[in-house]
Every structure is written in C-alpha cells, then in structure tokens.
Amino acid sequence: MIYQTTVDHQTYRFEDLKTLLAKASPARSGDELAGLSAGSAEERMAAKIALADVPLKRFLEEALIPYEQDDVTRLIMDGHDNLAFTPISHLTVGDFRNWLLLDSTDSTVLSAVSSGITPEMAAAVSKLMRNQDLILVAKKCQVITRFRNTIGLPGHLSVRLQPNHPTDDLQGIAASMLDGLLYGAGDAVVGINPASDSLSTLTPLWEMMDELRQHFEIPMQTCVLTHVTTQIKAIEKGVPVDLVFQSIAGTQKTNESFGVTLSMLHEANEAARSLRRGTLGDNVMYFETGQGSALSASAHHGVDQQTCEARAYAVARAFKPLLTNTVVGFIGPEYLYDGKQIIRAGLEDHFCAKLLGVPMGCDVCYTNHAEADQDDMDTLMTLLGVAGLTYIMGIPGADDIMLNYQSTSFHDGLYLRSVLDLRRAPEFEAWLTRMSIAEPSGKLREISAGHQLLRALPHLPGAA
Amino acid sequence: MSTANPTLVQSNPWDELRTHTSARIALGRVGSSLPTTELLRFGLAHAQARDAVHHPLDIDTLKTQLHSRGFRTLHVHSKAADRHQYLLRPDYGRVLDSASREQLMAEAPAPELAIVIADGLSSFAASSHAVPLLELLKERFDTDWSQTPVVIAEQARVALGDEIGELLKAQLVIVLIGERPGLTSPDSLGLYITYQPRRGRMDSERNCISNVRPEGLPYPLAVYKLDYLIKKALQLQITGVNLKDNSVLPLLQSTPTA
Numbered sequence: 001m002i003y004q005t006t007v008d009h010q011t012y013r014f015e016d017l018k019t020l021l022a023k024a025s026p027a028r029s030g031d032e033l034a035g036l037s038a039g040s041a042e043e044r045m046a047a048k049i050a051l052a053d054v055p056l057k058r059f060l061e062e063a064l065i066p067y068e069q070d071d072v073t074r075l076i077m078d079g080h081d082n083l084a085f086t087p088i089s090h091l092t093v094g095d096f097r098n099w100l101l102l103d104s105t106d107s108t109v110l111s112a113v114s115s116g117i118t119p120e121m122a123a124a125v126s127k128l129m130r131n132q133d134l135i136l137v138a139k140k141c142q143v144i145t146r147f148r149n150t151i152g153l154p155g156h157l158s159v160r161l162q163p164n165h166p167t168d169d170l171q172g173i174a175a176s177m178l179d180g181l182l183y184g185a186g187d188a189v190v191g192i193n194p195a196s197d198s199l200s201t202l203t204p205l206w207e208m209m210d211e212l213r214q215h216f217e218i219p220m221q222t223c224v225l226t227h228v229t230t231q232i233k234a235i236e237k238g239v240p241v242d243l244v245f246q247s248i249a250g251t252q253k254t255n256e257s258f259g260v261t262l263s264m265l266h267e268a269n270e271a272a273r274s275l276r277r278g279t280l281g282d283n284v285m286y287f288e289t290g291q292g293s294a295l296s297a298s299a300h301h302g303v304d305q306q307t308c309e310a311r312a313y314a315v316a317r318a319f320k321p322l323l324t325n326t327v328v329g330f331i332g333p334e335y336l337y338d339g340k341q342i343i344r345a346g347l348e349d350h351f352c353a354k355l356l357g358v359p360m361g362c363d364v365c366y367t368n369h370a371e372a373d374q375d376d377m378d379t380l381m382t383l384l385g386v387a388g389l390t391y392i393m394g395i396p397g398a399d400d401i402m403l404n405y406q407s408t409s410f411h412d413g414l415y416l417r418s419v420l421d422l423r424r425a426p427e428f429e430a431w432l433t434r435m436s437i438a439e440p441s442g443k444l445r446e447i448s449a450g451h452q453l454l455r456a457l458p459h460l461p462g463a464a
Numbered sequence: 465m466s467t468a469n470p471t472l473v474q475s476n477p478w479d480e481l482r483t484h485t486s487a488r489i490a491l492g493r494v495g496s497s498l499p500t501t502e503l504l505r506f507g508l509a510h511a512q513a514r515d516a517v518h519h520p521l522d523i524d525t526l527k528t529q530l531h532s533r534g535f536r537t538l539h540v541h542s543k544a545a546d547r548h549q550y551l552l553r554p555d556y557g558r559v560l561d562s563a564s565r566e567q568l569m570a571e572a573p574a575p576e577l578a579i580v581i582a583d584g585l586s587s588f589a590a591s592s593h594a595v596p597l598l599e600l601l602k603e604r605f606d607t608d609w610s611q612t613p614v615v616i617a618e619q620a621r622v623a624l625g626d627e628i629g630e631l632l633k634a635q636l637v638i639v640l641i642g643e644r645p646g647l648t649s650p651d652s653l654g655l656y657i658t659y660q661p662r663r664g665r666m667d668s669e670r671n672c673i674s675n676v677r678p679e680g681l682p683y684p685l686a687v688y689k690l691d692y693l694i695k696k697a698l699q700l701q702i703t704g705v706n707l708k709d710n711s712v713l714p715l716l717q718s719t720p721t722a
Binding site for chain 2: 029032033163164165166169171172173174175176178179182332333334337367368369373374395396397398399400401404405406409411414415417418444446447448449454457
C-alpha cells in the first residue's frame with residue numbers, strides 16, 4: 001500500500017508501512033547507515049504527517065516483516081488481544097497520541113489496553129511524540145514485578161548492581177558487590193557480565209553471590225549474564241540460579257545471530273520457574289535489548305532500528321520478565337552518534353516498553369568513540385527518573401572495567417533518589433535499615449570499618 | 465591531584481578492598497555525590513580515552529622506528545576520508561581508497577606474512593605497542609623479515625587487512641590494531657590473524673589476541689601466543705573458530721611485565 005502526503009505542491013510517496021516508519025523516525029546514524037532515513041528534513045515531516053493519518057488497525061493488516069518468515073511477527077500477530085484493543089481500535093496514529101496524553105487515560109486504562117497494542121503501533125506513535133510526551137505517558141504506565149522483592153512501584157527506582165571484573169576474579173567481584181550494597185544498590189538484581197563462558201568458571205560466581213545473599217538474608221536476586229543455554233545447563237547441575245538472562249532482539253534472524261530461539265527462552269523460563277526460588281513472585285527472566293542490533297546482524301529487513309527495538313519488547317513481554325533494559329549507548333556511534341541521539345533513543349525505548357507492559361530499566365551509557373559524556377548521561381538518567389524508569393545500572397564510579405564503557409554509578413542512583421524523592425524496592429530498603437546501611441528515610445548512614453558486611457570478604461569461597 | 469579537605473568528604477573505610485580490583489570502589493561521597501578529586505580523576509581518564517580515539521596516528525615516527533629496526537614499510541589509507549566518516553561508516557574502514565589499492569597492486573608479493581599496523585580506535589595503542597611487539601616477533605618467528613611488508617594503515621578496521629593481504633598475495637595477514645579504549649585502558653592493542661586473507665572473510669575466520677599492553681597482556685606473552693597461532697595456522701592452513709589457542713604459558717606466566 002502506498003502512503004502519501006503533499007506539502008506545498010510537492011507530493012511525498014512512501015511505498016509501504018516500514019518505509020513510512022523509517023522516514024518518520026527522528027534522525028539517527030544507524031538508519032542513515034542502513035540507507036533508510038528521510039532524505040531531507042521536509043521529507044521527514046511529510047512522513048510524520050502521513051503516518052499520523054494511518055489507522056492503528058492498519059498495523060494488524062500490513063506486517064513489516066512477513067508472517068511466514070519471522071517468528072517475532074508471528075508472536076506479535078498471534079498474541080494480539082483484540083478485546084483489549086477495542087477502546088483504541090478506531091484511532092489513527094495521530095489520534096492515538098492525543099488519546100495517550102489525555103488526563104483521563106490513566107494507569108488503569110493504559111494497563112487494560114496494553115495487550116492490544118503492538119510494538120509497531122507503539123513505535124509509530126513514538127515517532128510523532130516529543131521527548132516530553134514520551135516522559136509523560138511512560139510515567140502513567142505501571143508495570144510491577146516480583147521475585148524476592150517488589151520492583152516498579154510508583155515513586156520507586158531500583159538499581160542493578162553490576163560488579164564486573166575483567167578476569168572474573170571472585171574477590172574482585174565480591175569487592176565491587178560489597179561496595180554497591182554499602183551504597184544501597186542492588187535491589188533490581190546483582191548481575192555479573194562474565195568474561196568467560198565456561199560453566200566451571202561461572203559456577204563459583206553464582207555460588208558466591210548466593211552465599212552472601214543467604215548469609216545476610218538479603219531480599220534480592222542474582223544473575224550471571226551468560227548465554228541462555230549455559231544457564232539452563234547450570235540449572236540442570238543444581239547451581240543456584242535466580243534469574244535467567246538473555247539478550248534479545250526484534251527479528252528472528254537477529255535472535256538467531258545471538259544463538260537464541262523463542263523455544264529456548266520458553267525452556268529457560270520453565271527451568272528457572274521450576275526451581276521456585278522466588279519468595280514473592282515468579283518473574284524469573286531478565287532481558288537486555290538495544291537499538292541497532294538488527295542492523296548489526298544484517299537482519300533488519302529494511303525496518304528502522306527503533307521499530308526493530310520495539311519488536312524486541314513483544315518478545316520480552318511474552319515471558320513476563322522481572323527486568324528488561326535497553327543498553328542504549330553501548331552499540332557505538334554508527335548507530336547512535338551523540339548525546340542527543342542516545343537521549344532520544346533512551347526515552348523512546350522506555351516509553352515503548354512501558355506502553356507494552358514491560359518492566360523497563362535503562363543502561364544509560366556510552367562508549368568512548370561516541371560524541372557523548374557523563375553530562376549527557378546525567379540528562380538522560382534525570383529525564384528517565386522523571387518518566388518513572390524501573391531501574392538504572394550501578395557500576396563502581398560508572399566505569400565498567402570489563403566491558404570498557406561508561407554507565408551510571410551507585411552515586412548516580414543516590415542522586416536520583418535525592419532530587420526526585422525515589423525509594424528503593426520496599427523489602428530491600430527495610431533490609432538496608434536493619435543492616436544500619438540506610439536511615440528509614442532512605443538516606444545512607446555512615447559505615448564504620450567494623451560493619452558486618454565488611455567482615456564478610458575474607459570468608460568468601462575462594463578467598464586466599 | 466589536589467588533596468581534599470577531609471572534613472568535607474565522607475570517606476569509606478573499605479579502601480583495602482581495592483587490592484582485589486581496579487574498579488572505582490570506596491570513592492567516598494559528598495552528600496550523595498562524587499567528591500571533587502574522584503570527579504577530576506574520571507574526567508582525566510575520559511579525556512585520555514577520547515584523545516586516543518581522535519588523535520591521528522603519527523605515521524612518520526612509526527616509519528622511522530620501523531626502518532631503523534630493518535622493517536620494510538608501506539603506507540595506505542582506507543576509504544574513510546577522516547575520523548568523522550570512519551566512526552559513522554564502519555564499512556568504509558574495511559576497504560582501501562583507490563590510490564592505496566593501485567599502490568599495493570604494483571607492489572612485490574609478500575614472501576609469507578603481511579603485517580598491518582592500524583590506528584583502529586586507539587592510535588595510542590598502535591604507536592606505543594606495535595614496534596616493540598614486532599621486534600619480539602622477529603626474534604621468535606623465522607621468515608624473510610627484510611622482504612615482509614609492514615603496512616601502516618590509516619582510518620582502518622580489522623577487515624582492511626583482508627584486502628591488503630589479498631593484494632600482497634600473503635599467506636597470512638596479521639593486523640595490529642588499536643582497540644576501543646576504556647577508561648582504564650586507553651591503549652589496548654588487538655592482534656588479528658587471518659589465513660589466506662581475501663575480501664569478504666568473516667570474523668569467525670580469524671583468531672584474535674586482545675588487550676595487549678604492559679598492564680594487560682604483556683608483550684612477551686602476547687608474542688608467545690602470536691607465534692604459536694602463526695605456526696599452527698601455516699601448518700593446518702586455517703584460522704578462525706577451528707583453530708584453538710592451546711598455547712600453554714606455564715613458564716612465561718611468572719615473567720614480569722615487559
């Protein structure tokens with residue numbers, strides 16, 4: 001189907017829906033690299049104007065990637081909830097934006113329509129929205145999940161403690177982990193990105209984290225972010241696995257490039273749930289995503305990177321994860337060139353995920369070859385904090401010595417709590433009070449050298 | 465860096481944990497925030513990493529150093545005209561510009577190896593570590609070094625070595641390239657080995673030795689591994705996922721850093 005609009009006697013034609021979406025996207029280097037972006041500023045606006053007139057129903061009729069070729073398309077189409085879609089089924093994309101911004105469209109209304117919204121509808125409306133629209137609507141969406149604590153309550157922000165070490169040194173990881181806990185971080189998850197992928201190296205990491213958690217009765221969950229098949233093997237061997245992690249994307253071919261299929265994710269979800277390790281809930285999956293992964297795998301099918309990313313959230317929501325986050329600036333400047341593009345992408349990703357009912361956090365980050373710095377991260381984390389972000393990363397000094405990029409720190413988490421009055425997961429915050437790490441108000445206390453957590457390190461497994 | 469007024473900063477009594485990791489732990493705080501000293505330390509590290517990405521490779525110095533050690537050098541440029549284009553178009557960094565292609569087509573074939581020293585994402589890595597590494601390799605691996613071309617490549621990605629090696633008819637190309645800098649490692653060098661290089665080789669058809677620098681994988685260890693992989697690759701006529709790095713380093717591991 002042809003989409004078109006006329007601006008001052010100039011008619012712009014867009015040959016199909018995916019072309020229209022790509023040309024309507026705010027400028028970013030990845031779409032330019034793929035040769036998909038608008039040729040001029042006017043063409044971009046013409047595409048937005050044409051997109052505003054497209055009925056939401058059209059997205060159920062015109063698949064961006066053929067149903068027969070792609071299991072993510074099949075997941076989206078087969079899983080669409082027509083009943084939930086009814087209240088918005090008469091709207092165009094332009095009126096969908098108007099409807100989302102109404103005061104009467106509150107958390108309850110948004111939860112009710114969530115399963116009737118496809119990722120393509122979410123991506124489409126985001127392309128018409130300004131940053132403040134993305135913030136305002138995302139803030140109205142509530143997605144609450146549970147494992148050993150409660151994540152995503154309004155007025156709350158969690159932190160993933162990321163204690164990576166370049167050689168997976170047990171003591172080094174434990175040192176960063178203690179540092180984070182003493183800074184009040186870790187209520188989302190303590191999650192290690194390992195350098196190794198061998199089960200014999202990874203098993204002690206799971207065991208060390210679990211021992212520390214049990215010894216101090218910490219209401220939190222842990223994760224080793226290795227390939228899903230390795231985690232399934234670990235579960236089979238009786239290793240204490242709380243959350244199962246996997247990187248996912250919005251096309252079948254991209255997921256295949258990660259060595260992942262939807263059935264593998266089902267298997268992992270079942271395996272982790274069968275352990276019944278969660279005390280408050282059984283959200284056991286943890287996913288990471290990021291714009292540009294489909295193009296990077298030559299698996300984008302001519303679909304723009306933000307729409308591909310939104311499709312990854314359809315994969316995520318099918319598994320009711322505890323946590324999902326975009327790793328927004330990690331991929332490099334050929335996909336998101338500078339601070340402006342990274343900030344826009346972070347807000348889009350958070351909005352689309354929340355609208356679809358995914359518990360969305362963000363690795364607010366950049367690499368040293370991107371035109372960005374810590375000031376840009378301050379801007380993005382503050383905007384996302386206002387938008388009701390589920391969690392950020394907590395990395396010692398924001399410097400990941402294993403993955404060689406900059407993210408957010410334990411201090412950054414404290415900053416957001418301070419300026420936006422955001423609390424930790426309630427069970428975790430109660431633990432911090434019991435341990436004399438924080439006041440009941442959430443403010444950190446002074447930690448003495450004799451604190452019981454500090455006495456733990458020499459007794460860890462593997463300690464010399 | 466200046467010493468902070470101790471009455472303003474809430475220090476952390478777990479400094480000793482720093483012996484276990486180079487992560488930025490026990491930084492202390494002022495209110496909820498980072499003390500000025502730590503803010504400046506981070507800023508300096510980021511500045512050095514940025515400079516590593518954007519500082520042009522000093523070709524003349526590199527050439528002089530290589531010539532004085534008896535290496536034959538060539539100088540090429542990728543299709544990426546400048547750093548801005550290099551960062552936005554990774555595909556351009558993987559092919560030669562037309563002048564460089566013509567130049568290499570007219571060159572004598574490589575006797576066995578072709579070496580590429582590439583700026584990559586850290587010119588500091590290439591200019592600091594490539595020459596000492598090649599000197600050690602020359603001592604360890606026997607080939608016609610006087611005729612082996614050492615190609616200095618600007619605005620280059622790893623795969624540029626495929627076209628260079630193909631045009632020079634090398635059996636094996638070794639690309640020494642600046643890796644994406646981290647805050648604690650602005651000058652990490654990566655070594656990539658590709659058997660029968662030609663355009664279109666996939667990353668799974670190469671072997672890689674990463675994080676080469678005195679504070680990471682020191683020169684003697686890196687060269688030990690490199691020599692092992694070169695010999696295995698020539699013997700088995702393959703590189704990539706099917707060529708495992710089974711080099712054992714029991715003696716060298718206790719060697720102090722170079």
